Amino acid sequence: MRFSDYLVFVDESGDHSLVSIDPQYPVFVLCFCIVHKQVYCQEITPRLRELKIEAFGHDLVVLHEHEIRKRRGPFRSLGPEAREALLDRLTQVIADADITLIAVVIDKPKHAAKYANPYHPYYLSLQFGLERIYSFMRQHGQDERVTHVICEARGAKEDAELELQFRRVRDGAYLSRCALPFELVIAHKRTNSEGLQLADLTARPIGLSVLRPKQKNRAYEIIKSKLYSGLHSCIIGNGLKVFP
Secondary structure, three states: OOEEEEEEEEEEEOOOOOOOOOOOOOEEEEEEEEEEHHHHHHHHHHHHHHHHHHHHOOOOOOOOHHHHHHOOHHHHHOOHHHHHHHHHHHHHHHHHOOEEEEEEEEEHHHHHHHOOOOOOHHHHHHHHHHHHHHHHHHHOOOOOOEEEEEEEOOOHHHHHHHHHHHHHHHOOOOOOOOOOOEEEEEEOHHHOOHHHHHHHHHHHHHHHHHHOOOOOOHHHHHHHHHEOOOOOOOOEOOOEEEEO
């Protein structure tokens, strides 16, 4: 099979524990960022690298939402004006980016309460996400080509379990009941993948939009136009899957 014209980058927001749940952020979000390879190489990657060079003098900084928000790591040295300028530039890059997002949001307290043996939030989100990515690929005539799905490394044990669950979904063990033309790539954050950084930057604003829909959310106002709307122009259930 030939390779598809798209890459899919995956990152998460929140943790997947159903035992210890943060009352301030009781959701788990898995965000899938779909981008055309030509757009990724010629537009998104150069713009993000240029942004980093202007802000830090080099392009080796990893844009990690948690560190930016908490002013940690390389973002600690940014003053208020420089930090605001960086956020404005990032917002503009995302606004201009020709990307499609699919986000799965698991309400962990509801999930734990509803099922006697609730399924692992990460793997459940992976299943929902891959099924919707396949719908996107069919819609764009890419369903007979191999698409690489790039996930961030999470540790040796977790990565092995992820590979197993990915193969099960890909081979049709769940709702799809058909083999999906996907291949998994696991990449460490230090690879400095611009695609993984985009997925990371967009995951938490989506989670907050579900958790606190009336709260001002500047990032989500930009992001929501990127959510996959399926064949019938409906984001809910396509680009945004909330469970249960």
